Amino acid sequence: MDRLRDIASFVVITAVVFGILRLLHLGIPVFYPRVLAGPFNLDRMELVKQYTGFSPRLPFYRPEQLGVRPVDITVSRRPHPKVVILWRAKHFLYLAEQQGGGSPPHPGGGEALPGRPDSSWTQEAGNQHVVMKQGDLWIELRTDLSASDVQRIVDTLRPYEELL
Numbered sequence: 635m636d637r638l639r640d641i642a643s644f645v646v647i648t649a650v651v652f653g654i655l656r657l658l659h660l661g662i663p664v665f666y667p668r669v670l671a672g673p674f675n676l677d678r679m680e681l682v683k684q685y686t687g688f689s690p691r692l693p694f695y696r697p698e699q700l701g702v703r704p705v706d707i708t709v710s711r712r713p714h715p716k717v718v719i720l721w722r723a724k725h726f727l728y729l730a731e732q733q734g735g736g737s738p739p740h741p742g743g744g745e746a747l748p749g750r751p752d753s754s755w756t757q758e759a760g761n762q763h764v765v766m767k768q769g770d771l772w773i774e775l776r777t778d779l780s781a782s783d784v785q786r787i788v789d790t791l792r793p794y795e796e797l798l
Contacts (some may be wrong), residue, residue, distance in 0.1 A: 686715035686716035694790035
């Protein structure tokens with residue numbers, strides 16, 4: 635009889651411990667959302683800093699062919715904080731920014747943009763691809779705009795707060 639009581643108490647204690655762990659697993663992200671890895675789709679640029687810890691760099695110069703505002707803003711936190719911003723209308727602009735870590739993958743054989751020795755610029759099938767380092771951010775830019783537009787976009791990248 636004592637054995638049955640010991641087994642029953644073990645089962646009850648185990649169930650209580652698992653219940654508490656499950657509540658912590660579900661409750662911590664509600665009260666402390668920074669523990670979630672993402673990806674998160676955001677509807678406002680103001681939220682990016684809250685989710686990533688850095689202010690995204692946006693181009694002051696944006697041709698009308700890209701549309702008025704980004705169609706997609708996606709943030710992930712792991713392994714390194716990253717934001718991907720996409721404009722799409724007649725043309726597209728893909729802008730990915732990552733804090734820390736290594737360089738994003740890019741096609742080899744690229745040349746540096748004028749005035750930016752820390753960049754790699756390639757053209758392939760009418761698309762431009764730029765990878766560069768700006769401060770502690772790795773910035774990757776892909777677009778089907780002209781080379782002169784790409785240069786102007788890169789030259790006018792500013793923290794979001796400066797553009798307000």
